[in-house]
């Protein structure tokens with residue numbers, strides 16, 4: 001498997017035990033995760049972009065949190081409706097300024 005060009009991490013609030021518990025999951029973190037997976041598939045970017053859920057990142061009050069690497073872009077208070085804008089920006093090599101933390 002080739003390494004992806006971009007890796008999108010979506011906080012799903014999971015704890016070390018695997019338990020899903022916390023702010024980002026309560027604030028539609030899982031729906032955001034699903035939307036990213038669908039957008040990547042719809043845009044045929046599976047070979048270039050990997051989507052992964054993460055445990056709590058310690059930024060709950062700013063959640064739901066999305067991180068993109070290697071760009072080192074961190075987004076906060078992301079909603080499911082923001083996913084399309086984030087993907088558009090990623091493809092354009094830019095960022096969604098209103099969501100940056």
Ligand code: FES
Pocket residue numbers: 011012013021022023024025055056057058059060061063064065
């Ligand atoms: S639950 Fe997402 S940052 Fe804490």
